[in-house]
Amino acid sequence: xxxxxxxxxxxxxxxxxxxxxxxxxxxxxxxxxxxxxxxxxxxxxxxxxxxxxxxxxxxxxxxxxxxxxxxxxxxxxxxxxxxxxxxxxxxxxxxxxxxxxxxxxxxxxxxxxxxxxxxxxxxxxxxxxxxxxxxxxxxxxxxxxxxxxxxxxxxxxxxxxxxxxxxxxxxxxxxxxxxxxxxxxxxxxxxxxxxxxxxxxxxxxxxxxxxxxxxxxxxxxxxxxxxxxxxxxxxxxxxxxxxxxxxxxxxxxxxxxxxxxxxxxxxxxxxxxxxxxxxxxxxxxxxxxxxxxxxxxxxxxxxxxxxxxxxxxxxxxxxxxxxxxxxxxxxxxxxxxxxxxxxxxxxxxxxxxxxxxxxxxxxxxxxxxxxxxxxxxxxxxxxxxxxxxxxxxxxxxxxxxxxxxxxxxxxxxxxxxxxxxxxxxxx
Numbered sequence: 001x002x003x004x005x006x007x008x009x010x011x012x013x014x015x016x017x018x019x020x021x022x023x024x025x026x027x028x029x030x031x032x033x034x035x036x037x038x039x040x041x042x043x044x045x046x047x048x049x050x051x052x053x054x055x056x057x058x059x060x061x062x063x064x065x066x067x068x069x070x071x072x073x074x075x076x077x078x079x080x081x082x083x084x085x086x087x088x089x090x091x092x093x094x095x096x097x098x099x100x101x102x103x104x105x106x107x108x109x110x111x112x113x114x115x116x117x118x119x120x121x122x123x124x125x126x127x128x129x130x131x132x133x134x135x136x137x138x139x140x141x142x143x144x145x146x147x148x149x150x151x152x153x154x155x156x157x158x159x160x161x162x163x164x165x166x167x168x169x170x171x172x173x174x175x176x177x178x179x180x181x182x183x184x185x186x187x188x189x190x191x192x193x194x195x196x197x198x199x200x201x202x203x204x205x206x207x208x209x210x211x212x213x214x215x216x217x218x219x220x221x222x223x224x225x226x227x228x229x230x231x232x233x234x235x236x237x238x239x240x241x242x243x244x245x246x247x248x249x250x251x252x253x254x255x256x257x258x259x260x261x262x263x264x265x266x267x268x269x270x271x272x273x274x275x276x277x278x279x280x281x282x283x284x285x286x287x288x289x290x291x292x293x294x295x296x297x298x299x300x301x302x303x304x305x306x307x308x309x310x311x312x313x314x315x316x317x318x319x320x321x322x323x324x325x326x327x328x329x330x331x332x333x334x335x336x337x338x339x340x341x342x343x344x345x346x347x348x349x350x351x352x353x354x355x356x357x358x359x360x361x362x363x364x365x366x367x368x369x370x371x372x373x374x375x376x377x378x379x380x381x382x383x384x385x386x387x388x389x390x391x392x393x394x395x396x397x398x399x400x401x402x403x404x405x406x407x408x409x410x411x412x413x414x415x416x417x418x419x420x421x422x423x424x425x426x427x
Contacts, residue, residue: 023339031178084101155168253312350420
């Protein structure tokens, strides 16, 4: 009797497109202080009600002048006024100058600033300045509205707020921002082999027991990408316990995230429980590390849904630590960004890869697309962590990026490889 045909593997790009096609952005919003909004996603366009800067101002410490009064080097002009930042001066009288400081409004009549390094104050009763250069109109002047004009849309709905965006919002006088509410994610693990650090000392671990490392990095990653996390810990490896955990989580969360128990043929309570309470697709993705991935949904019984529609999303990651970590970055990260309404299509794809020189060899090709843990060296090349096993979490700590190697491709020293910085995947 012939063995059943093996199902074809799904390309990573196709899996990502299918996953994003199943998620709609959250509709609920929060109003938060601007100073606390980093990493949140704007729920409205921000339109400026003012000019930034509001008036022409000096970009240097120096002297505000009329260019018509300084047509030669060595001109001496009396100082008619002093204008610090935050204060306004009077009109500049012809054939005089104003001592001015960075950020101070330009006095009426002045059309340039001579920085103080190009001047020498004249002592005595003259209270004047010797100007050693010939200024040009507009020199060292920041024009009103050159940063932001009144009525301009400066930040758009769906934009994820970084530190610079917060500063820009503050420059418009906005103390609060309306943002998409944080996704609520339930995180739990199953498996009688899992032990929490601190519960059992290493010397007392039973054969086959392992510490639950995935829980720690998955929780941290969820928080990094703006989620409120309910850590449900380790669910007992029993059908009724698993069903109860899924039901409770679905009623109060937008996503349930688990790791382990999603491989084809595994005896596990997660798969049949999700299928009983909703629906589940088991995908075999052509990526290494990774491959097993589950997406599904769990129906809500509470009635008042806390997310989009009447169900809670379910994602099951592979159990091996590196597989779980990399699969999260490549698939769950864009899923969470779209759930929060991020509008930038580039944020929902893999970051741009850098072409770098391989300072290693990979003589054996794999039929799957590989994401090799690697890091840049001082000579501009890329080195490979020697053990690429999906259980070696030290490779993730050592690496500063991933070599995105197409299926069926070997690598020789000197070849150009595609390098994706982990900092881009974690941004």
